[in-house]
Amino acid sequence: MNLISQIKELKNKISGKINFHENLSKYSWFNLGGPAKVIFKPMNLNELSLFLKSINEFDKIKVLGAGSNTLIRDGGFDGIIIKLGKSFSHLSLLDKNTIIAGASAFDKNVSNFALENSLTGFEFLSCIPGTIGGGVRMNSGCYGEDFEKILVSVQVMDFQGKMRVIYSSDIKFSYRGCNLENNLIFVSATFKGKSENKINIQKKMNNLIKQKNGDQPTKIKTCGSTFKNPENNKAWKLIKDSGCGGMRVGDAYISEKHCNFFINKGKATSKDLEDLISEVKSKVFNKTGINLELELQIIGEKT
Ligand SMILES: Cc1cc2nc3c(=O)[nH]c(=O)nc-3n(C[C@H](O)[C@H](O)[C@H](O)COP(=O)(O)OP(=O)(O)OC[C@H]3O[C@@H](n4cnc5c(N)ncnc54)[C@H](O)[C@@H]3O)c2cc1C
Incomplete structure (x- = not known):
């Protein structure tokens, strides 16, 4: 059975969206890009795992976050695009210094959540228009801060549909990148901050945003x-x-x-x-x- 037929069969078993030949331009900040053979938006981890286990062609899968760092070519993507939706944008406190964020949570929302919970270290996220998944992959950062400095671990699903946790200490980060394999879908990440007065956090955020708007x-x-x-x-x-x-x-x-x-x-x-x-x-x-x-x-x- 070919890939499209395999996926069409799956459509009845899952509630997430599966679209064929959908134009990708709305998924990139450049507003450019041709159609994807398949785009899958899972509703939850079970569906994502079921989907990955059911398809045999692993060669061409790409995850997209907010598309704020991705140019999609005019010919589109001849494979499967996975786009994690709202159900992967959860935010919670594990303990008073530790935040768990879904991979599709916007960086800005994580920064605001840290402010609400009096945690410093996350202010720079208010300047980056991407998601947590994209930020981990790119080791995004600005003004001397980056993901490496706050990440504790990342929870991933591989293309065979299996979950595992990778600790930050086992990841080699570089300037705007990391050595995590390309066949991993980040589903959530755990971060550590330090307690701080809300007024100071807000001040730092405002300063960074002001600087960013002045520079760019x-x-x-x-x-x-x-x-x-x-x-x-x-x-x-x-x-x-x-x-x-x-x-x-x-x-x-x-x-x-x-x-x-x-x-x-x-x-x-x-x-x-x-x-x-x-x-x-x-x-x-x-x-x-x-x-x-x-x-x-x-x-x-x-x-
Ligand atoms: C106006 C503007 C300002 C910016 N300023 C900064 C800045 O100050 N500093 C900075 O570092 N960057 C900046 N960026 C770039 C961009 O916002 C960051 O790289 C951001 O972290 C990308 O996140 P995203 O979700 O949009 O990733 P995408 O562009 O969607 O994807 C980027 C990469 O991450 C991978 N990826 C995304 N989600 C997942 C996932 N769940 N699992 C596995 N892989 C995944 C994708 O496959 C791709 O390889 C800026 C961009 C814009 C448009």
Whole structure:
């Protein structure tokens, strides 16, 4: 039986949504991307496990969080997209310093939850427009903080539908990444903070948000920083100094406010963005000898 027939049979056994050939553009902050062969939104862990155990083709599965760091190609995704919905966005206190957050919880909501519970360490999450799952994968962070500093463990399901817990001490984090295998779906994560006065936490959050809004453009179709900062350097500065300011391909632009933010001004294609990325990368290399590395994740098929 082929994959689609296997999945069609499953549809009767689960209450989560399974869609075929749905356009993915609404699942990325760039608002771009062609259709996925299958998109599955499980209602709970049992369904997710049943789904994974029932399909034989594991080669092409991708989990999406808020899509705030993912460019989906115009040809769509020739495989299964798993999107964890609201039922994976729970927040709770395990003890007075420990938060358990579902993988689809927005970082901002975790930051607010920590504030309500007088826990510091989570303020930077108010500046990152992603989910906990995406944040663990990317080791997201800003202003000297990142996921590594607060993570205790991550609860994962592998593509065979089996659950396990991975402790932070067993994960090798790097700048905007970690060595967790790609065949893992993070379903929740446990974090540790420190007790602090709510007024101080709120003040810190406000300062970070103010700084962020001053430094970076808001309310645009972007996925944040396109390239990682090379050691002892800033990607935006290298881009600017290489004369890339104002560059565009079709409707894909470089932000005037922050050169490392690339934007879909409305009618760009994913190819326009990828072409702009390549042009900037080679201009920076020719000028500085530095090979910029992508922070942005690119998935899917070229047209
Ligand atoms: C305006 C703007 C500002 C930003 N500022 C920052 C910043 O200050 N610092 C920073 O680090 N980033 C920043 N980003 C980038 C982005 O918000 C982060 O990388 C964020 O953590 C991505 O989360 P997401 O849920 O959107 O992940 P997605 O883009 O959906 O996915 C990113 C990666 O995580 C994987 N993933 C997602 N969920 C799961 C899961 N449950 N299980 C397994 N893998 C999963 C995906 O497969 C993919 O590989 C910014 C983006 C924007 C648009």
